[in-house]
Amino acid sequence: xxxxxxxxxxxxxxxxxxxxxxxxxxxxxxxxxxxxxxxxxxxxxxxxxxxxxxxxxxxxxxxxxxxxxxxxxxxxxxxxxxxxxxxxxxxxxxxxxxxxxxxxxxxxxxxxxxxxxxxxxxxxxxxxxxxxxxxxxxxxxxxxxxxxxxxxxxxxxxxxxxxxxxxxxxxxxxxxxxxxxxxxxxxxxxxxxxxxxxxxxxxxxxxxxxxxxxxxxxxxxxxxxxxxxxxxxxxxxxxxxxxxxxxxxxxxxxxxxxxxxxxxxxxxxxxxxxxxxxxxxxxxxxxxxxxxxxxxxxxxxxxxxxxxx
Amino acid sequence: xxxxxxxxxxxxxxxxxxxxxxxxxxxxxxxxxxxxxxxxxxxxxxxxxxxxxxxxxxxxxxxxxxxxxxxxxxxxxxxxxxxxxxxxxxxxxxxxxxxxxxxxxxxxxxxxxxxxxxxxxxxxxxxxxxxxxxxxxxxxxxxxxxxxxxxxxxxxxxxxxxxxxxxxxxxxxxxxxxxxxxxxxxxxxxxxxxxxxxxxxxxxxxxxxxxxxxxxxxxxxxxxxxxxxxxxxxxxxxxxxxxxxxxxxxxxxxxxxxxxxxxxxxxxxxxxxxxxxxxxxxxxxxxxxxxxxxxxxxxxxxxxxxxxx
Numbered sequence: 001x002x003x004x005x006x007x008x009x010x011x012x013x014x015x016x017x018x019x020x021x022x023x024x025x026x027x028x029x030x031x032x033x034x035x036x037x038x039x040x041x042x043x044x045x046x047x048x049x050x051x052x053x054x055x056x057x058x059x060x061x062x063x064x065x066x067x068x069x070x071x072x073x074x075x076x077x078x079x080x081x082x083x084x085x086x087x088x089x090x091x092x093x094x095x096x097x098x099x100x101x102x103x104x105x106x107x108x109x110x111x112x113x114x115x116x117x118x119x120x121x122x123x124x125x126x127x128x129x130x131x132x133x134x135x136x137x138x139x140x141x142x143x144x145x146x147x148x149x150x151x152x153x154x155x156x157x158x159x160x161x162x163x164x165x166x167x168x169x170x171x172x173x174x175x176x177x178x179x180x181x182x183x184x185x186x187x188x189x190x191x192x193x194x195x196x197x198x199x200x201x202x203x204x205x206x207x208x209x210x211x212x213x214x215x216x217x218x219x220x221x222x223x224x225x226x227x228x229x230x231x232x233x234x235x236x237x238x239x240x241x242x243x244x245x246x247x248x249x250x251x252x253x254x255x256x257x258x259x260x261x262x263x264x265x266x267x268x269x270x271x272x273x274x275x276x277x278x279x280x281x282x283x284x285x286x287x288x289x290x291x292x293x294x295x296x297x298x299x300x301x302x303x304x305x306x307x308x309x
Numbered sequence: 310x311x312x313x314x315x316x317x318x319x320x321x322x323x324x325x326x327x328x329x330x331x332x333x334x335x336x337x338x339x340x341x342x343x344x345x346x347x348x349x350x351x352x353x354x355x356x357x358x359x360x361x362x363x364x365x366x367x368x369x370x371x372x373x374x375x376x377x378x379x380x381x382x383x384x385x386x387x388x389x390x391x392x393x394x395x396x397x398x399x400x401x402x403x404x405x406x407x408x409x410x411x412x413x414x415x416x417x418x419x420x421x422x423x424x425x426x427x428x429x430x431x432x433x434x435x436x437x438x439x440x441x442x443x444x445x446x447x448x449x450x451x452x453x454x455x456x457x458x459x460x461x462x463x464x465x466x467x468x469x470x471x472x473x474x475x476x477x478x479x480x481x482x483x484x485x486x487x488x489x490x491x492x493x494x495x496x497x498x499x500x501x502x503x504x505x506x507x508x509x510x511x512x513x514x515x516x517x518x519x520x521x522x523x524x525x526x527x528x529x530x531x532x533x534x535x536x537x538x539x540x541x542x543x544x545x546x547x548x549x550x551x552x553x554x555x556x557x558x559x560x561x562x563x564x565x566x567x568x569x570x571x572x573x574x575x576x577x578x579x580x581x582x583x584x585x586x587x588x589x590x591x592x593x594x595x596x597x598x599x600x601x602x603x604x605x606x607x608x609x610x611x612x613x614x615x616x617x618x
Contacts, residue, residue: 164587164588165588166587166588189582190583190587191581191582192580192581192597193594195597195598217587271500271501272581274499274500274529277474278474278475282610282611284502284611285608288501289504289601299594301591302587302591302593
């Protein structure tokens, strides 16, 4: 792979990385007028870049970031910006503070960390169709989505803006699956985190070679066994939900039908529920290590006080 | 902390670390006659040491290792060797092969990785004594154990010799808790791995400052809710088993009554079952990262063929 450029931030304790950029993004920065992107410091020895740092407050830095990426959008500098969502995502400093916000699809250009939630919705049913009692709701991404259209996905998933994981999960469960808040509050459990770094390929619908460091808080939602609750698409991001056995899902994954990072989070489900084991999966320990990567960036911090707990 | 020495192994692809030693162990090596420890290569620049490498087969290297650590035991060179167990533990190379074996308590002197299994045995009961339905069997370590005597521990735990995690778990469940093999095979689930590095303190009963890199395969065993199965001490390593609520365990951990690495594995249980959450535990993400450390050494590999799966 080509060498990367590091986006760094400087605080009172020193400089630290907040993202990794491929050559094309560095080239675009160089080609952008300083009146648009603001001042940029480049350290040739470490290939590190400082951006937005001359502005002294978060709103000013967010405005600078918006000016830069909106310019690139107008210039059609990057294909990925066609999927513009109008959702500003936070970028964090070392004290959990927000340094600035940036349109979510543009965050990927700078290789900054993305935070989200994934939920496995399932019910327990013992019958001859599977070795395992789990029947899992698999969602199919809308064919009109800008990234990974038509691929299979976990029951409900989404990125976090300025909200706690639980609040984000409840919001997404409603928006994507029409799952009621009271059901969520009484039954959903945060059971894991999965963290990894992936590099985009053409299925992303945008540039290949972008760095996506992600941390997902993972939830299990066991529905009543009688099938009285069924997730239903609402906001158009999901084409349909289908109830699958573990064997169905393993076959789908082997066929490459799953969005890759979602398959990774499904592996965590299969591990937590004793389906993948050290004895039946030769790469068990390697999978465990790789789905719990230490992301080299600061992230959000949640306090009990934020949610009135 | 003082600087460490690295024990390295050389294979056809180069040298790699297999352990980290404090100064006292290096000093003891230097003071040991070459006729006892065999040839030792020391690279001053990298503070790295090669041992047992002149022997060309695993049994010969194991014999050399035994000669060295038995000598230290006779000389009373290290307090930790008073806990001698007569259990040779394997040390692995990069292809999953055993380089040599060494008495388990001596493995700690060289800071080599230790592999084990921990099991949470619990039943589900809803009543007014706890917010959570889990009633968990907590074991109290025998007051005569050489390390961490009298401290609280997970239901069943033990180190792995040359056996797969499941086989080791079944063996320990019988030896420590009198839990029958058929119950284990029908109900136990491997649900997680926890990996970490800790440094010994006086509670270890041996030297302080030893490096313990460990990987534990973690099992959940849900017992019938009627309480018809009860773990019972058998081999003398456990003084008693008591059934505790989550709140009991949290209070015990806060009081420092738990063996520290066992408390870490209990945190993984509390996370997997949705009791510790990003909203109620400010260090949630940090805990998740630290209990899934990438150990910097090669380890065992298990294949389905080993267990006839």
